[in-house]
Amino acid sequence: KNQVEQSPQSLIILEGKNCTLQCNYTVSPFSNLRWYKQDTGRGPVSLTIMTFSENTKSNGRYTATLDADTKQSSLHITASQLSDSASYICVVSGALNDYKLSFGAGTTVTVRA
Amino acid sequence: GAGVSQSPRYKVAKRGQDVALRCDPISGHVSLFWYQQALGQGPEFLTYFQNEAQLDKSGLPSDRFFAERPEGSVSTLKIQRTQQEDSAVYLCASSLDGYTTGELFFGEGSRLTVL
Numbered sequence: 001k002n003q004v005e006q007s008p009q010s011l012i013i014l015e016g017k018n019c020t021l022q023c024n025y026t027v028s029p030f031s032n033l034r035w036y037k038q039d040t041g042r043g044p045v046s047l048t049i050m051t052f053s054e055n056t057k058s059n060g061r062y063t064a065t066l067d068a069d070t071k072q073s074s075l076h077i078t079a080s081q082l083s084d085s086a087s088y089i090c091v092v093s094g095a096l097n098d099y100k101l102s103f104g105a106g107t108t109v110t111v112r113a
Numbered sequence: 114g115a116g117v118s119q120s121p122r123y124k125v126a127k128r129g130q131d132v133a134l135r136c137d138p139i140s141g142h143v144s145l146f147w148y149q150q151a152l153g154q155g156p157e158f159l160t161y162f163q164n165e166a167q168l169d170k171s172g173l174p175s176d177r178f179f180a181e182r183p184e185g186s187v188s189t190l191k192i193q194r195t196q197q198e199d200s201a202v203y204l205c206a207s208s209l210d211g212y213t214t215g216e217l218f219f220g221e222g223s224r225l226t227v228l
Binding site: 004034036041042043044045046049089091099100101103104105106 | 117144146148153154155156157158161168169172204206216217218219220221222
């Protein structure tokens with residue numbers, strides 16, 4: 001069973017609108033959580049990295065939140081742009097064997113003009 | 114180089130053929146990872162190197178898969194007697210140090226199609 005579940009699987013939003021992606025994980029003990037953006041046919045690119053002590057982290061129009069108690073994270077995209085169309089992947093690292101990252105299946109975001 | 118470079122970007126193989134996929138990590142990066150990404154799925158861990166040492170190969174699907182990094186820089190993932198289920202994108206990633214709480218940089222992947 002995948003230890004990282006993302007929702008929704010896909011979504012379509014209009015340019016300029018906001019959206020929020022969800023990530024639930026069961027990895028324990030927990031070390032850190034990352035959000036990656038993956039354009040079609042490209043490798044994932046890091047957006048944010050958060051340790052268990054961090055509640056929120058921003059990178060431009062991207063803001064990630066983390067609740068380590070409930071094992072939930074969200075990625076909020078503000079004022080979406082066409083270039084935000086991509087797959088967004090939540091990645092969790094456990095404190096044991098922290099190199100063995102657990103990847104979610106991703107949320108595919110399509111931004112339309 | 115400026116980023117992680119993988120080659121070939123695309124490979125079509127007939128079932129039973131051997132293939133070799135190459136990864137050039139960012140210069141000086143200690144950690145190197147290989148992942149397998151099926152269509153519409155997140156990457157799955159295959160193996161992890163710290164310099165030339167292969168510390169974990171537990172994700173390799175079968176003994177047909179073999180990875181090496183003999184000089185602690187370039188790595189090769191070899192798949193022998195390819196099967197259709199091996200069709201996937203193979204991603205390589207590198208990290209500056211041996212502790213993977215740091216930034217992980219991915220290559221663009223090698224898409225393998227086995228006919």
